[in-house]
Amino acid sequence: MDEIFVFAALIALFCVVVVPVIAIMALKRSARNETELHRLRNRIETLEARLATASAPPGAETVPMATPAAEPAPVFVAPEPEPVPETAAAREPEPVPQPPADAPPVWSQAVRNAAKAPAPAAATRREEPAPEPRHAAASGGMLTSLTRWFMQGNPLAKIGVILLFLGISFLLRYSVERDMLPLELRVAGAGVAALVLLAFGWRLRHKTPVYALILQGGAVGALYITIFGAFRLWQMLPMPLAFGLMLVICAASVALAVLQRALSLAMLASLGGYLAPLLLSSGGGSHIALFSFYLLLSVGIAAVSVWQHWRELNLLGLLFTFGVAGLWGINGYQPDEWLSCQLFLIANILLFGVVCVALSLRAQGRKKIVDGVMLFAPPLVGFGMQYAITRHWMYGPAFSALGFGLVYLLLARAALRRYPQEGRILALGGLALGGAFVTLAIPLALSARWTALAWALEGLGLLWFGMQQAQRRMSYSGSALLALAAASAVYAWIDGITLLNAAFISAVLALCWLAGGWLWREPQRQVSRAHLGAGIAFWLVALLQAARWAFADISQGLALTLALLTLSALLWRAASRKAAWPDLAYAVWLLWPGMALMLACHIVIDGALVLAGWHSLVWCLALPCALWLLRRDAGALPVRLQQGLHLSLFWMLLIAAGAETWWFTDSLPWGSEAWQTGIILVVSAAIVLLVNGAIRRSLWPCAQWPALYSGPGLLPVAPVLAFLLLAGNLMSGATVDWPYLPLINPLELGAGFALLAALSGWRLLTRFWSPLLQQAQPWTPLVWYALLFWWGNGLVLRTLAWAGEIPWQFDALWASRLVQTTFALLWMLLALLVMVSATRKGARQGWFCGAGLLGVVIVKLMLVDSAGGGGLARAVAFIGVAVLVLIVGYFSPLPPKAARPVNARQGEAE
Template identity: 60%
Template sequence: MDGLVLIACTVLFILLVVIPVMSILAYRRSNAARDELSRLRQRVDLLEQQLSRRALSEAPVAQEAVSPVDSPEVIVPEVISPEVSVPEPQAEPEPRPVTPEPIPVNVWARGTPAAVISARDSVPVPEREGPAPVSQSGGMVTSLVRWFMQGNPLAKLGIILLFLGLAFLFRYSVERSLFPLELRLVVAALGAMALLFLGWRLRHKQPVFALILQGGATGALYLTVFGAFRLWQMLPMSLSFALLLLICAASVGLAVLQRALSLAMLASLGGYAAPLLLSSGGGSHVTLFSFYLLLSVGILAISVWQHWRELNLLGMFFTFGVGSLWGIADYRPQYYLSCQLFLIANLLIFGVLSVALSLRAQKKGQRIVDGVLLFAPPLVGFGMQYAITYHLTYGPALSALGYGAFYMLLAWGALKRFPGAGKPLVLAALALGGAFTTLAIPLALSARWTAMAWALEGLGVLWLGVMQGQHRMSYSGTGLLVLALGSALWAMTDGTTALSVMVIFAVLSASWLVAARLWRRLPAPGSLVLLAGGITFWLVALWGASDWMFNKGIPAGVLGLLALSVWGWRYMARRLHWRALHYAVWLLWPVMLAVLLWQLTIEQQLLGAGWQNLAWCAALPSAYLLLYRERRVPARLAQGLHISLLWMVLLAAGTELFWFVDALPWGMDAWRSGLMMAAGGIVVLLINAGIHRGVWPLRVWPEWYGSLGLLPVAFPLIVLLVLANVQDGRVIHMLYLPLVNPLEEGAAFALLAVWSWWRFCHLRFPPAAQRAAPLVLAGLSFWWLNGLLLRALANYGQVDWDSESLWHSRLIQTSFALFWMLGALVVMLLATRRGTRQGWFCGAALLGVVIVKLMLVDSAGGGGLARAIAFIGVAVLVLIVGYFSPLPPKEAKAFSEEEKS
């Protein structure tokens, strides 16, 4: 009883709500179209009257001599209708381009006055309204939405909802067994036939509404026949397919006769949705796909007379979409043959025949290939093909090869059938064929062989593209080279051996280098990227070769092999006149630095590395020989190469020296500091001597070698002079001698080297640094002389070398006071003699420090001979200073200016 009440409510809702609403909407749309047509007619009549009046009123004026600047006044009559107005010419904005209406012959006849013509140009003419042409571009979703929004979208929505409601109502009645099954099927069929008949009768009065009714009726017939066959087995398979074929043929005929896309779309939508709405989750897939194949054939038959892109997209979407969903859930290997046949059939229908009919339906001179129909079926279809063949040996690879061969044959056939106009289809088919053939390689081979095969194939495609001037083909070949790199990286993650790494990346490097050479003929800037990739892959290949040959010491092996490789690059660059490749030889420098840092930090050995040092025997001579032979290197690059090579040599020698002195036994601190300072000083002195004598390579950039090149040595020497001065200078089992022990001799070399370095490069310093540098050097020398005096007093005065003992020693305090006072005296006298106020003030400052020291330090411990001697000595020295230099001298520059004034 509840079921009958529900059915009655549904019928009442359709009769009282759905049908009245649809009728009101149709009536309002008809009235709106009729009112719009009436307004357009009134406007056309008004414009014709205006033009006639202007022609009559301004004809005499046009025959007089009128200035070209003045324009005749146009009187615009008042418009009766409020919806139609003609603006005055003076205030009229720029009219947009419109298509003028046909003009009567008596108005625009030959001899029409110029005033009339100007009036005609100033009057806006309405555009013709008409249906917008359906664009052939856009995606699947865009096309379907555009189709739905054109015409009568509310009617389309209503018929779809009505179809769904009836389907659910039908299913509800089946589940509740409200009516006999035969009666339900007969009523559904009769209702669909009545709906179809009504739509056919209304095809002239309400064409859009009539087409929607016909589409809904066609879908209902599909639903009825399929339900009778699938759910209740009331019809045999042969009769069911015959009826479905009849319905499909009838829908095709109706759609083609009326040129109705909406009918075809709705009929196809109902047919595709019928098995989905009535399916109970079981049944044979052969039945489902045979039914879908029948619908696809119907769509293809429609395309013979009338090609509708949206219809083909709808069929492709349902066919491949439902097939994919079924395959994910229910596919079994025993279904292979049937699924393979259905897949081939749909691929031919949507990917080949639909594209061919699309080209056939286009206007003469147009050959626009539908990209969605051409590319979507094979790509989606190959995904299904892979799913049904992955369990077979080489199944996916053979499938990809078959796809590639098929599209190659398709390209050949299109080229023979349409030698000129079919070029887009030929190129697209060639691209698909090449892509699937390329895809067969990784499906059949491992990632290692795939990388090499793709690299060689990409190089061949790129070469053909460059030779034939086909830029797209060249880009495709380059894309294959990139894919080859991806396959190689994938192979690296799979435990690849060193030999495989060497072979793979050697092939990649050669392919990318040749490709970089070919890209020099193309307008796009891609040669440098390919060249950089080829050089990088060669380094990886050298790494694999070193690992394969040596098993350890891989960085040194890479360096040695690279030192030999750069000469091959140099030869090819000179032979091919390839300047970019010539710059690759300087890659030896960063590799040398990387290997050097590896040996110094990770292995912590350089001279003790054994056979690995043979790499340096090849790398260093190669580097210096390249610097000697290459004379056309840019200045900045040449300077960087020279200085960086010097720095690497200094880094290696300095680290080796540090390891050597660090290994000295206890009690050899003086030797440690002295050797390092002496070595640094000797290096600076030797380089300065080589610069003055013009020794190569120092004579190439002498100012850079003497200043910036020695900076890594000069700065550590200054640090060592500051820090090593706090050492006692004693060497175990050796007598301390103030001037001939290792610490003092090393400091002498260091001070001499710093002074020599400053003399060479002081002119390149800023003015402030030039003024401060002599003070720094003087202060450094004074600091070291204090250390020398302290060590001598401590050793010969038997004072322990600790801060407390040294501080409380009267001998040391008095000696320092006298030494500082003597230093202040010498500085002030020299300043007075040379006329430098700055030096005099420095000496005075030191004198003040000595006096403060006497007051606070020397007098703190009470009386004593040492204190008296300190005070007397300082007093005598102060008197001497006061006699020779009582006041700061005037600057020499200031004195000369006063004389000039």
């Protein structure tokens, strides 16, 4: 029980340190309230004097009166007194009726009574105890409500009573420890002092009502202390007598609080009663006595709540009852005390539930509100305690949650049947609690995988029912339950379950999420799309888990996954048309990333689709399905998305063809480099030529987006062709067991196809991408000519090496006079042809290119051919080049510059 003493010390510290600060703030607020009250009284006296002296006019007179409990409104006073509706205030015998607890005072009737009554009556009216302020709204926190109550009325008197209460408690303890007075005398003296204080407070109820109520509350608390101490600490009273006396005190405090409408009396009396066992306990008391005492106090609070709507009092009882019970349960609960704790827990939950029902039904007529704290706090906190006392039993928490849920579902049904209009909000709260507890019973009783299934089906049912009843909140609750089911499924996967169970759970969740998305498709399309995305995700997970369960081999599992994904895409397409759900139709395009992922896995794992085995035939199903979907349904998509689908599928085909070609060429024997290069060149060139032919013959799909296929579509092929033409030209062209034949060998044939494909691709670009090519002029055409020149030189060099039996080595080829002379004459002839053609066309740029090549030949003659000494070859080279230069000078002079238009100003200047 040391924790109880620590709790009491904290309360004492609060009273000594915090309370003075609050008192200073209260003094300022009290001064403002007194000034406002004095102003209102003067105004009322002025109005009373006017009514007493003025003669009543024939018609009705409007007198605007300010009311403190409502907004200022005009009050109509007729010459003849009108009947006032019968209320609790009208039935009071006092000359000035008290306002009802839930409505503002009727000032018109009060003014008429004051006008007819003498002046002493008015003075008597002002001495009547002011009713405690009522707070009809159930909003605000528990601490805010208690602070608001403490700051009202006379805070100093409340502080004094609390300090006096603590001081008397400590004095009694001190006297007990030192045996200063006889025990009977101490107890009797405390009781007599409490009764005297109570009588004195009752006597002052008319003169100083607020102060009198504080004294009465302190006296009631002192009586609680005295009786509890006499029973528990000193065993002077038997249990029946002690509880009987406490019952009398509860009844008396209820009567006093209700008669005087005094929240402060009820708060102080209850506070003293709750603190009594904490301050006077020696640490060895029985929990049954403590909880029985608290149960009696809660009964008293419930009785008060029947007549008065005091939310602060209910929150005080709730705080002490469950707070003290929780502290005791953490430190002192034993399993053999289950029965007594269970009974007290049930009693308190039902008690505060009844209080909540009573207050909620009383509040429905005003603002249709339900106290959320009183509705949700007892079951939620109570179930936490219920879990603590039943967790050592198998399925104990599960059956407890099920019981809580059934109780609140029955409460909701009873409230709705008994009060169809007033109890609607309360029934919704009970339905929410009942459904939550029934839902909570599932994971407490079952494993994570069965919990996921149960929650998914329950969430779907709740979502469907909410849609049928047009209850948006219920539908959102169903969606939230689906999210919890997904979380439970993920936990089950992490915890470890079989692949078949995982696939089954994922399939059920996928169907539930998809059904939820279909239900949300009309009211909230964004929510529907979120459900659709979750459903498709679980569907894909189910496919992967089913494939892993069916095949242990990764490659086979991937093939089965792709086959199932293809069939799923066809199923989604059919379901979207049948269910009139266009958003589901977008899911069919998930076949594209699925195919790309499977292709990448096949290439990484197997190296090629052919090496994957018989199950690579799944592409015979996936590829036609993708082409069919692309032709039938892609037209409804945005243009960018259509182009992306076409381009991605074409690139996947290119990657697959490249992987298969590389696998085939890599498996060739040693010494087949020319065959490898030639085959790759032929395949790459064939792709370009096929695209060109499909566009020229208007074949789908190339004819639908010709610019896309001719430009970005063939973009991956261009660097492959360029690299192979540059690197392959360095090869000798010889193969093992195959003689080299000029022009008729795999290397030259592949290069010829590649150059033809490059020319075909160039024509496609000039047809569909001419604006882009014009920006790259004139260098773009030179690329093709440069490749042609490069490969032509290689062809000549390989032919000379074969004919002259020159080793394919750099030093040998460089030192060969045959090679040097042939290239000098060949380049000179080529320069002549270029320059003559440029002269006829008037192309100065082409002429300069030929001239540049001619210059290279001349420099080569001076530096390379002359460096090797004399000989017939050098002479032939010089003579041949000189003759060609003369011919060029005669037939191909430099073309003149193109004439430029001259404007008028330039002409005048000249």
